[in-house]
Amino acid sequence: MPPYAGPPVASRQGDAASPLRLLAYLALAITLIVLDDQAGWLSRLRAQANVLVQPVWALAGLPGRLGTQVKDNAASHGQLVTENRELRNQLLIANARLTRLQTAALDNAQLRELLNVAERSGLDVQLAPILDIDLDPVRQRLVLAAGTRDGVHVGQAVIDAGGLMGQVIATTGNSATVLLLTDPDHAVPVTVARNGVRLIVYGRGDTLELRDIPLSAGVEVGDEIVTSGLGGRFPAGFPVGSITALRPDDTHAFLVGELKPAAQLDRGRDVLLLRPGEAIRIPPNLRRDAGEAGGPAAAPLSSSPATTAPATAPANAPQANRPGPDR
Structure with missing residues (x-):
C-alpha cells in the first residue's frame, strides 16, 4: 500500500x-x-x-x-x-x-x-255545559254534563240566548240527553207572533218546518214563530224561529213553511235548563210582541210546570210536544 x-x-x-x-x-x-x-x-x-x-x-x-x-x-x-x-x-x-x-x-x-x-x-234556570253533540239528518241530540244528581229530569225545556232548543228526554246520574227541535221525531205547538195563528213546527234534520198552514192564515215570510204553551211542555212566548220560505203542499190546499231556528243549535258550549216553578214569567220583549199581536203567547203560565206534560193532551195538539221514539 x-x-x-x-x-x-x-x-x-x-x-x-x-x-x-x-x-x-x-x-x-x-x-x-x-x-x-x-x-x-x-x-x-x-x-x-x-x-x-x-x-x-x-x-x-x-x-x-x-x-x-x-x-x-x-x-x-x-x-x-x-x-x-x-x-x-x-x-x-x-x-x-x-x-x-x-x-x-x-x-x-x-x-x-x-x-x-x-x-x-226572571226565569228559574240552570246552566249546563254541553258534553257531546249528535247532529245528523236523522238524529239531532245533545248530551249535557248534568244529570239527576244536579236536579235535571226528563221533560225540562232547554234554551239558549236565541230561543228554544229542545227538551230533556233521558237522564243519568251525571248526564242528560236533549232532543233538539230539528230532530225528525220532535214537534212543538207554536203560534205566529204577528197574528196569533196556532201551528205546529216539525223537525227536519237541520231545519224546521211548518205544515198544514191554512191559505187564509195570512202567514208571511219573515214572521216570527214562538211557542204557544199548549200542552204545558214549553212556556209560551219563547222564540222558535222565523219563516224563510213558503210553498204549497202537494194538495195545494195548505202551505208549508221553512223556518230558521232562533237558537244556535250547532254552536255554544253551554245551555240553560228551565226549572219548574209556580210562575213562569215570559221575557218582557216576547210578552210585548205577543201582546201587540193579540196571540195566545201574551198569556203567562201561572201554575203549569214547564217540564210536565198533561196525561191527556189537548185535542188540537195531543202529540205535538211529545218526542217520538228514541232511535
Missing part, C-alpha cells in the same frame, strides 16, 4: 481563500448597511420587493382564509337555522295561545248572553 501523500492541492487553495471570501462578504454587508442608513435606497428596494411578493402571500393565505370563511358561513347558517326554528316554534305557540284566548273570549261572550237572558227574563 503506497504511503499517504496529503490533501489535494486544490483543496488546500480553497481553504486558504475561505477567510478572504468571508472578509469580502462582511465588508459588503457593512457597506450596504452604511449606504442604507445614509441614503435609504434599500428600504425602497424592500418596499418594491414587498409589492412584488404581496400577490404571492395573498395566494398562499387564500386556502386558510377560504377555510375560515367556510367555517364561519357554516356556523352562521346553523345559527340562522336554529333561530328560525325557535322563531317558528314561538310563532306556533303564540298562535295557539291566541286561538285559545279567542275561544275563551267567545265562550265568555256566549255565557254572558245566557246569563243576561236569565236575568232579564
Whole structure:
C-alpha cells in the first residue's frame, strides 16, 4: 500500500481563500448597511420587493382564509337555522295561545248572553255545559254534563240566548240527553207572533218546518214563530224561529213553511235548563210582541210546570210536544 501523500492541492487553495471570501462578504454587508442608513435606497428596494411578493402571500393565505370563511358561513347558517326554528316554534305557540284566548273570549261572550237572558227574563234556570253533540239528518241530540244528581229530569225545556232548543228526554246520574227541535221525531205547538195563528213546527234534520198552514192564515215570510204553551211542555212566548220560505203542499190546499231556528243549535258550549216553578214569567220583549199581536203567547203560565206534560193532551195538539221514539 503506497504511503499517504496529503490533501489535494486544490483543496488546500480553497481553504486558504475561505477567510478572504468571508472578509469580502462582511465588508459588503457593512457597506450596504452604511449606504442604507445614509441614503435609504434599500428600504425602497424592500418596499418594491414587498409589492412584488404581496400577490404571492395573498395566494398562499387564500386556502386558510377560504377555510375560515367556510367555517364561519357554516356556523352562521346553523345559527340562522336554529333561530328560525325557535322563531317558528314561538310563532306556533303564540298562535295557539291566541286561538285559545279567542275561544275563551267567545265562550265568555256566549255565557254572558245566557246569563243576561236569565236575568232579564226572571226565569228559574240552570246552566249546563254541553258534553257531546249528535247532529245528523236523522238524529239531532245533545248530551249535557248534568244529570239527576244536579236536579235535571226528563221533560225540562232547554234554551239558549236565541230561543228554544229542545227538551230533556233521558237522564243519568251525571248526564242528560236533549232532543233538539230539528230532530225528525220532535214537534212543538207554536203560534205566529204577528197574528196569533196556532201551528205546529216539525223537525227536519237541520231545519224546521211548518205544515198544514191554512191559505187564509195570512202567514208571511219573515214572521216570527214562538211557542204557544199548549200542552204545558214549553212556556209560551219563547222564540222558535222565523219563516224563510213558503210553498204549497202537494194538495195545494195548505202551505208549508221553512223556518230558521232562533237558537244556535250547532254552536255554544253551554245551555240553560228551565226549572219548574209556580210562575213562569215570559221575557218582557216576547210578552210585548205577543201582546201587540193579540196571540195566545201574551198569556203567562201561572201554575203549569214547564217540564210536565198533561196525561191527556189537548185535542188540537195531543202529540205535538211529545218526542217520538228514541232511535
